[in-house]
Amino acid sequence: EAGVAQSPRYKIIEKRQSVAFWCNPISGHATLYWYQQILGQGPKLLIQFQNNGVVDDSQLPKDRFSAERLKGVDSTLKIQPAKLEDSAVYLCASSSTGTQPQHFGDGTRLSIL
Amino acid sequence: QQQVKQSPQSLIVQKGGISIINCAYENTAFDYFPWYQQFPGKGPALLIAIRPDVSEKKEGRFTISFNKSAKQFSLHIMDSQPGDSATYFCAGGSGGGADGLTFGKGTHLIIQP
Numbered sequence: 001e002a003g004v005a006q007s008p009r010y011k012i013i014e015k016r017q018s019v020a021f022w023c024n025p026i027s028g029h030a031t032l033y034w035y036q037q038i039l040g041q042g043p044k045l046l047i048q049f050q051n052n053g054v055v056d057d058s059q060l061p062k063d064r065f066s067a068e069r070l071k072g073v074d075s076t077l078k079i080q081p082a083k084l085e086d087s088a089v090y091l092c093a094s095s096s097t098g099t100q101p102q103h104f105g106d107g108t109r110l111s112i113l
Numbered sequence: 114q115q116q117v118k119q120s121p122q123s124l125i126v127q128k129g130g131i132s133i134i135n136c137a138y139e140n141t142a143f144d145y146f147p148w149y150q151q152f153p154g155k156g157p158a159l160l161i162a163i164r165p166d167v168s169e170k171k172e173g174r175f176t177i178s179f180n181k182s183a184k185q186f187s188l189h190i191m192d193s194q195p196g197d198s199a200t201y202f203c204a205g206g207s208g209g210g211a212d213g214l215t216f217g218k219g220t221h222l223i224i225q226p
Contacts, residue, residue, distance in 0.1 A: 041219070042216030043214070055212075056212065106155050
C-alpha cells in the first residue's frame, strides 16, 4: 500500500511569512496526526484528527498555527506568521483505527530565515 | 506534557554486539509503548511496540523489556549490524495507542563494522 504522502519536502521562508503543508494519509486511515520535530529532538504532537473532527489540539500554538481536514482525508497545516523557532520538520502520521500503529510520512523540512 | 526520558543520547556498538537503549516515563495513563527507527531525511518507522500486560516482546533481533512498577522500558538489538545505524525513539501513548504519542529525545546509534 502507498505510504503517507507529504508535500512539499522542503520549504524556505522568511520570518513573518505564511506557509502551508499538505498531507495525504494512507487510504482508509481515519486518524491523522501532525507532529513537529525540531532538530535533535523527538516528534511533538501538534494536532490529532479522527475523520474530519479534532480529537486533540492542546499543544497547537493556535495564535499562529491552524490545521484542517475538511473531507476526512487530506489535511493541511498552516503557519501564519512564521517565527524563527518554527524551523523544524513537520511530520504527518495516520492510523487505520486509533489502536493501530501510526505510520509516518517523510515530512516537510521548514527553514525560517 | 509529561515526559519520556531516553538514554543514552548516543551509542557506539561493534558489529555483532548488543545495543541497549533505555526509557522512563511519568504518565501512568500510558498503555502503549512503541519504538521507532528513523534514518536521515526519512520519517520514523515503527520497529516494535509493547503493551503493559506483558514484560517482554521479541521480534527477530529486537526485544522490548518492560517494567511497569519502575515505569521503565528498554530496547535490545541483538547481533547489531551496520544497517541498524540510525536514530531510535521510544514513545508512550494512552488510549491503547489511539492518542498522540509522547516521544523521547532519541538515541543516535552507530554500529561499527
